[in-house]
Amino acid sequence: xxxxxxxxxxxxxxxxxxxxxxxxxxxxxxxxxxxxxxxxxxxxxxxxxxxxxxxxxxxxxxxxxxxxxxxxxxxxxxxxxxxxxxxxxxxxxxxxxxxxxxxxxxxxxxxx
Amino acid sequence: xxxxxxxxxxxxxxxxxxxxxxxxxxxxxxxxxxxxxxxxxxxxxxxxxxxxxxxxxxxxxxxxxxxxxxxxxxxxxxxxxxxxxxxxxxxxxxxxxxxxxxxxxxxxxxxx
Numbered sequence: 001x002x003x004x005x006x007x008x009x010x011x012x013x014x015x016x017x018x019x020x021x022x023x024x025x026x027x028x029x030x031x032x033x034x035x036x037x038x039x040x041x042x043x044x045x046x047x048x049x050x051x052x053x054x055x056x057x058x059x060x061x062x063x064x065x066x067x068x069x070x071x072x073x074x075x076x077x078x079x080x081x082x083x084x085x086x087x088x089x090x091x092x093x094x095x096x097x098x099x100x101x102x103x104x105x106x107x108x109x110x111x112x
Numbered sequence: 113x114x115x116x117x118x119x120x121x122x123x124x125x126x127x128x129x130x131x132x133x134x135x136x137x138x139x140x141x142x143x144x145x146x147x148x149x150x151x152x153x154x155x156x157x158x159x160x161x162x163x164x165x166x167x168x169x170x171x172x173x174x175x176x177x178x179x180x181x182x183x184x185x186x187x188x189x190x191x192x193x194x195x196x197x198x199x200x201x202x203x204x205x206x207x208x209x210x211x212x213x214x215x216x217x218x219x220x221x222x223x224x
Contacts, residue, residue: 042202097142097206097208099143104153104154
């Protein structure tokens, strides 16, 4: 079945850039997503990228997609304490209705 | 702008008790989903409903049943709760084939 892999933790200094990486196995993924979850809260859609794109930028967020290597990354520029959260990578196989497959999530820890 | 509404937000059950988690969406979405989130496991799909009148098993369906009551509502039932079902449950909805998955704020369930 489909699989989405992420590292569990990332620690960065405030003001630096954070890069969170994700690999996936399903070559039919239509959309790839990044969700943010703050402690005790639900999932907030940060950004998504369509599989025929290789980059998407939205203010401090940059998503890079390498479809050949099935590798997705999320770069957060000028990381702030408010960025401390769990970040989930997810994919939607073929754009169908059978739901998203999530990675286990990356805890982003901000050092002062 | 309610989006996806889940009730209750918190629940404590004794082993063997039953309960139904409710979910309703007001975005006229075709597809609805139930996920569970456990520490270090990401979100795993329990059941989904691609359209009104259909339901399908996801990755972890054992111990659960679902009902798609109408286009708006999708409920999750635990017939005989077990401690292994202690988790945070998220409902989501989507317009089939689009990128837009919307999540509810979650139900935190503890089975003692």
